[in-house]
Amino acid sequence: MQGFCELCKNYSQLEESHFIPKFIGKWVKKTSITSFLRNLDDMSKRVQDTAKEYWLCGDCEDLFSGWETKFANEIFFPFVEKGESVANYGEWMSKFCASISWRTLTYTRSQKLNEGRSKEYYEALNSAEKHLANYVLGKIDNLNQYEQHVFPLPEIDSTTYDGLPPNINRYFLRTLQMGVIGDFTDLTDLFVYTKVPSFIILGCIKAKDLPKMRSSRIALKSGTISPRKYWWPSGFAKYVLEQADTVNHSFNNMPQEHIDKIEKAIADNPEKAANSKLIEAFLHDYALFEDKVFK
Numbered sequence: 001m002q003g004f005c006e007l008c009k010n011y012s013q014l015e016e017s018h019f020i021p022k023f024i025g026k027w028v029k030k031t032s033i034t035s036f037l038r039n040l041d042d043m044s045k046r047v048q049d050t051a052k053e054y055w056l057c058g059d060c061e062d063l064f065s066g067w068e069t070k071f072a073n074e075i076f077f078p079f080v081e082k083g084e085s086v087a088n089y090g091e092w093m094s095k096f097c098a099s100i101s102w103r104t105l106t107y108t109r110s111q112k113l114n115e116g117r118s119k120e121y122y123e124a125l126n127s128a129e130k131h132l133a134n135y136v137l138g139k140i141d142n143l144n145q146y147e148q149h150v151f152p153l154p155e156i157d158s159t160t161y162d163g164l165p166p167n168i169n170r171y172f173l174r175t176l177q178m179g180v181i182g183d184f185t186d187l188t189d190l191f192v193y194t195k196v197p198s199f200i201i202l203g204c205i206k207a208k209d210l211p212k213m214r215s216s217r218i219a220l221k222s223g224t225i226s227p228r229k230y231w232w233p234s235g236f237a238k239y240v241l242e243q244a245d246t247v248n249h250s251f252n253n254m255p256q257e258h259i260d261k262i263e264k265a266i267a268d269n270p271e272k273a274a275n276s277k278l279i280e281a282f283l284h285d286y287a288l289f290e291d292k293v294f295k
Ligand SMILES: [Zn+2]
Pocket: 005, 006, 007, 008, 009, 010, 056, 057, 058, 059, 060, 061
């Protein structure tokens, strides 16, 4: 299909590509139990992991895939498969995160998910999108206010906080989500939110407490991701927990015939079930909440 590439704006042959990198959706499917349980995962992330469109030219697609491969091999798989929690990164990481935030912004716009907001809101989003595009294309070498932040999400087996939804581990470790979050009225805080298994990538559009967020900031040239004290912007934790809770409701309202199918899938192939990452996340939830996970 011929058209204008969304990123470089050149008219050329467009390729069908994913908004959230394809290897992530593939990993979620691979680590589910059955094709049916795959749909269960889908309920929680809606259709976003499979969302794809003809929107990038071959050159831009290649640019993205280089950074994706680095992130996949040096951070994502070591964390989700081997349980590692420390990783060093080079310049590719800030490019990767900027490309993810740019993709989420483009997706949000293409889905018309943010209609009916103020002129200033759209201007802020447009400026962010342009700046991120110029950064990933190498036309500018600084992110300025559009800093990229990464929050690794651990498995939670114990907590002193009693407001956690009983599927928090499944939300942290399994779901995918994209959106723009923050304060939509006075626009003092506005972020691009991309949730993938075990990580949140947060792109700043406007952040009133930017200096406090240093610990999660991705350095432009090189840095380390490691367990540390992360500072979450105001309202951010509440938003994340609400998202987990929304996902929980769709699980709770599952029809009996679906529950029967899951039980049968586990009975038919217990070994695969025992090794699946979905069950692993579920067991972390069970460790935390015991019987409440079934409610
Ligand atoms: Zn292009």
